[in-house]
Amino acid sequence: MQSEVQALEAExxxxxxxxxxxxxxEAVRVRALGRRGRVTELAKGVGRLPxxxxxxxxxxxxxxxxxxxxxxxxxxxxxxxxxQERRLAQExxxxxxxxxxxxxxxxxxxxxxxxxxxxxxxxxxxxVAEGPDVEDDEHNFxxxxxxxxxxxxxxxxxxxxxxxxxxxxxxxxxxxxxxxxIRTMEAGRPPFRIIAPGRVYRRDYDMTHTPMFHQIEGLLxxxxxxxxxxxxxxxxxxxxxxxxxxxxxxxxxxxxxxxxPSAEMDVGCERRQGQLVxxxxxxxxxxxxxxxxxxKVLAGVGLDPEVWQGFAFGLGIDRLxxxxxxxxxxxxxxxxxxxxxxxxxxxxxxxxTLFGGLSR
Ligand code: PHE
Numbered sequence: 536m537q538s539e540v541q542a543l544e545a546e547x548x549x550x551x552x553x554x555x556x557x558x559x560x561e562a563v564r565v566r567a568l569g570r571r572g573r574v575t576e577l578a579k580g581v582g583r584l585p586x587x588x589x590x591x592x593x594x595x596x597x598x599x600x601x602x603x604x605x606x607x608x609x610x611x612x613x614x615x616x617x618x619q620e621r622r623l624a625q626e627x628x629x630x631x632x633x634x635x636x637x638x639x640x641x642x643x644x645x646x647x648x649x650x651x652x653x654x655x656x657x658x659x660x661x662x663v664a665e666g667p668d669v670e671d672d673e674h675n676f677x678x679x680x681x682x683x684x685x686x687x688x689x690x691x692x693x694x695x696x697x698x699x700x701x702x703x704x705x706x707x708x709x710x711x712x713x714x715x716x717i718r719t720m721e722a723g724r725p726p727f728r729i730i731a732p733g734r735v736y737r738r739d740y741d742m743t744h745t746p747m748f749h750q751i752e753g754l755l756x757x758x759x760x761x762x763x764x765x766x767x768x769x770x771x772x773x774x775x776x777x778x779x780x781x782x783x784x785x786x787x788x789x790x791x792x793x794x795x796p797s798a799e800m801d802v803g804c805e806r807r808q809g810q811l812v813x814x815x816x817x818x819x820x821x822x823x824x825x826x827x828x829x830x831k832v833l834a835g836v837g838l839d840p841e842v843w844q845g846f847a848f849g850l851g852i853d854r855l856x857x858x859x860x861x862x863x864x865x866x867x868x869x870x871x872x873x874x875x876x877x878x879x880x881x882x883x884x885x886x887x888t889l890f891g892g893l894s895r
Pocket of ligand 1: 710712713794824825826847849
């Protein structure tokens with residue numbers, strides 16, 4: 536038995552060394568340790584020995600099995616490393632090569648406009664923040680000064696989910712990006728200067744409403760902030776965004792529970808043969824809600840309203856895209872029609888920047 540074990544070990548170790556890739560190694564493993572493998576057969580042989588010889592032979596075969604398994608593992612690691620090196624060498628990409636002249640993908644106007652708006656606000660020192668689409672009642676409503684019985688909950692056609700939090704309150708799809716204001720103020724210390732782009736959801740559907748749309752929230756909190764800052768910031772933004780200094784805008788007094796005073800901002804526009812044109816006409820399109828952060832909201836996140844004030848705004852991204860790029864029906868944004876995207880989409884190679892131009 537002893538000599539048989541030794542001979543088999545030498546033979547199998549040689550095979551293991553010789554295996555040139557993982558496939559070959561697997562074949563050797565099956566040949567040695569598989570159901571009909573050589574080691575397995577040898578182990579079966581132990582049972583046929585006279586009883587007094589069995590313990591020693593059994594130990595020898597088991598030890599052999601252990602050594603073979605170890606050798607297989609070691610060789611497998613070696614081969615896997617080699618294989619990885621080979622693939623890394625083969626799959627190198629020369630990033631200095633110029634791109635193909637005409638990339639076939641197009642950037643959706645919503646993505647384009649998010650990039651443009653981000654570039655403008657980044658230039659004013661705002662950072663990008665994010666929050667979840669599935670929100671809890673606390674962040675979407677309560678912390679924004681919208682208590683359970685408040686009528687403004689009906690103003691917003693909320694999608695509630697079946698899942699509930701520990702208190703038995705259903706989770707919901709956020710109806711606006713304003714919960715990111717709360718999440719930002721809870722997580723950090725003032726001053727704050729953030730914008731938060733994202734999807735929001737409401738039960739609504741017509742030419743200018745879809746059940747899912749996009750907003751950008753803006754929040755600035757600092758000492759001695761006032762409505763003049765808000766207005767200046769948004770007017771500057773609108774001029775930069777439309778790349779024109781003569782955009783007609785108006786602020787209308789409005790109401791939001793989480794701002795006081797509150798306003799809405801409209802951009803002058805006109806509908807001409809199914810096209811939406813900025814400026815000129817007699818129509819106004821509402822593009823954002825805004826106001827000074829309500830003292831109760833500040834106090835709720837532990838900020839003293841006597842020391843800190845802020846302004847906030849919520850911008851409809853899709854509306855801005857419609858206005859800037861003359862798209863009359865919002866619903867077409869989400870139909871996934873490639874012809875539409877080819878027509879209204881943007882080249883992935885033109886990244887919007889303030890110095891290179893927002894849109895080309
Ligand atoms: N969250 C509001 C809406 O969706 C917009 C808004 C944001 C108003 C911030 C004021 C301040 O209608």
